[in-house]
Amino acid sequence: MIGSTVTPAVAAADVSITPTVAQVTPIEASLLVFVVVTAFATALARDVLAAVIVFGAYSLGMAALYVFYRAPDVALTEAAISAGVTTVLLLLTLAKTTRIEHEAAFESVDYPAAAAAGLLFVGLALTTAEIPAVGSPDAPVWSNPDVTQWYLTETYAVTGVENTVMAVLAAFRGFDTFGEAVVVFAAGIAALIVLRQEVFT
């Protein structure tokens, strides 16, 4: 195994990525605020149509945030599936149902539920001090020579593709991906059965 002989710093130099502790830039900060605001608006909006549209905006904000956190594969999926396809399918479903007109724009807050959610938030927020900073070289996910560094350094030699994420999905964890593809296929069949249709188009 290469991990026993190569230190993380050398392995990092091999793949020409130097980990740096990231500061929160103004764009990231504004994206975080945007995501939190749209999340609250989605939860509190009384009109379902408004909630669906704001939820699409939330997904787009999350996709942009994933790009800043150097997860472009996740960002592409979030933008295409959550912001695009899911919003369209929800809007189509809304068009098939009745929409109730509301006087108030927002739901009334359920205070016991809000208190429980706030307690959970505070409990989770207390743990953030122990989480390594984004891009920190001491983060376990980065400095692990046996797992992460092995995939980063050996993926091309083993599989012949440069995108480690795709190599993990299609080769190293290919059986899981086969299961996911079958789940997507089953979703199409299930929609046909539940809606009592016989053809897609």
Next chain:
Amino acid sequence: MSDASEPDGRRESSGSTDTEGGGASRGVNRETTAPSRTDRLGTTSQQGTPYTESQVIMSTVKFVSPFALTYGLFVTFHGGGSPGGGFQGGAIAAAVVFMIAFAFGIDATRRWLANAVVVGLAVGGALVFAAIGLIPVALGGAFLQYDLLPVPLLDPVKYGMEAVEILGIATIVSGVLTGLFFVLARGFNRDGLDAPTIGRQPNGGTDADRGTTERGEP
């Protein structure tokens, strides 16, 4: 383009601009829910598909959709060297069909896109993925053991993975998402539910008849 709901759609859109604060959302609402407010799960013939013809949207989609489809194919085919892959590329390709349906009407797009294409994409992708996974098993290896694939002249690992991404995952995702779109747009099929088939027995009797005869027996 010359959809049956075109005149109604025009009138609705022009009417909603007169009302203050109406907007597109209220127009859509009025179109779709007006025919049957009480019947939430109506068929297409009862509710119709919401469609408002717009020159701006049609021109934009005509211009954008070739680029969007090319981007979806790029994300799919170039997934080995850049962010992306079959899942994302298939979703983008399906989104192109969504755009066309929004611009030119869902029913018109439904007639343009054959059901065999959608089913063929979904089923064919699942079969290709299963075949690539099971061929090495048949040759004595493990599931998806790419180096056992009998591919001449090419690196079987690299091109086996690309085949799974392009011919397997991307086709399943694009086919199923496109199918979900049209199935949800058509809505719940009530045919067969209105007739009291549930209580009717094969011999022509009903539940009530059977109940009395069974109770009559000692």
